[in-house]
Amino acid sequence: MTNQQIAQIFYNIAEILEIQDDNPFRIRAYIRAGQTIENLTQQISDMQNLDELGELPGIGNAILEKIKEILRTGKAEFYEKLKQSEYAPLVELLAIPGMGPKHARLVYDRLRIKTIAQLEKAARNAKLRNLPGLGPRAEENILKGIAQAIKHKQRFPLAHIYPLAQEVLEQVKRIKQVKQASIAGSLRRMKETVADIDIVVSTDKPKPVSAAFIKIPQAINILAEGDTKSSIQIQGNIQVDLRAVKDESFGAALHYLTGSKAHNIRIRSIAQDRNLKVNEYGVFKGKKKVAGKTEEEVYSIFGLPLIAPELREDNGEIEAGLKNKLPKLIQTKDIRGDLHVHSDWSDGTRSIEQMAKYAQKIGYEYIAICDHSPYVGIANGLNEKRLAQQAKYIDKLNRNFKGFVILKGIEVDIRSDGKLDLPDAVLEKLDTVVASVHTKFGQSEKEMTKRIIKAIENLNVDIIAHPTGRLIGKRDPCLVDMDKVMDAALANHKALELNAYPQRLDLNDIHCRKAKEKGVKLVISTDAHKELDLDFMFFGVATARRGWLQQEDVLNTLHLKKFVRYFR
């Protein structure tokens, strides 16, 4: 049972309790416990002493007992009973935007509706408008919401949304009455997937800003329009929310809208302890505003330095901030090379020269060309002979570069038994050997862990690429004991890759943090198959920042000489 699965049980409990109209604070307690569990760097199932969990925020006796029960029996009796309740099936309706627990209960109590299909039929037949609190518009919105729920179930990869958000932000900045504008929300926190785009602006005239916003060229649909808050949809049914405040409140609004929710709740309860109130307009002592113009100002009231958005998950950042022990996070400009770059020798679409030139242009000192090995036949993997030819070619190219080096590498396949796809005699001639799994993802945890560790123990291997093999929204991470893999990497002085490719981001933020705690070094690489893919580094670095990584935790921040020496 993974942490994710345990957390999901608590989220499910919260949803059923919500429909049952239970105590909202009890509901929040379950959600909070779920979040805490999801963000743990250690698998609970591996823990020797489960009672330590009780020390964590939001995990008290009742939840601790349920965790123990889940680990012991695979389920929680309390949840199993809840699932039997009359109202449990109604959670399906909560997936519809605009449909909350109260209305779900209402349609069930009055019309016995418990599925989305039944709800849709009732809305089409105008059966909902006579219910108390609902009307014809509600029917319309429910139908729209159902269409949206079906179409837009998934969250979008960060790298997909980010450029769209920048375009919208540029448009918003052009609105005459806008003074300051910024992205907020999970996008600003650089979560690996985001559901929508949040923008906050400052202005003295919110009305015309709102009016101009809903008319920007990207808008294909207007979802809400108010004096200070408006929402539109852009291509791909992505929702963009705009919030307008006065300049003196910009910092408070930006902080509030950036979240996360858990982080905000913590800040606000700290405020309460000090007889202060925090909202999107500022920090208030009674009626007097004591901060709000900038985020720095808001944090400083609580004795905190500015906390980077990537850290704002109520995951220890507030405690670290109070002790002035926040990490100095890695930045994209710290990166000096990319160690996982493909070329047209295998399944890349550009020449080695094109990739190298672009890398030099964006300020790198080195790249490692790591094309596929023979086993990945579909990718035109390189055998020993072609690899030797490539090496000669790279030597020739290197004579034409100044202050930049193309390293000779390979992305060698780790076969299902842990053996590598090329002989040691071939690998030892290379500068950078990246090993990775591309087949038999369905192995048991024991097999997969053994397989990867065997590769780590090969003297010629430098880096394990995309260690879990997950593809966001497509393929789950393979079953692997990351603790053991990291311990092996540490013992053998090997690095693990944070693959920055948008669908991968593998290792993820939580793994990064665990690696840092253990002292395992990482590299951030893009797995680029064309020049512009090298720019995915930005998203890899963002994930590393979410994992609290600093420059010294990441090897490809080293200058070339030091980097080469490290692996020698």
Place this chain on the structure above:
DNA sequence: GCCGTTTTCGGCCCGACTGTTTTCAGTCG
């Protein structure tokens, strides 16, 4: 359900928009 250097009971973050009413509940972030 969690939590506590005021507390083991009684709190628990805060506000905008919508659609329905006619002062507000529900939903969302």
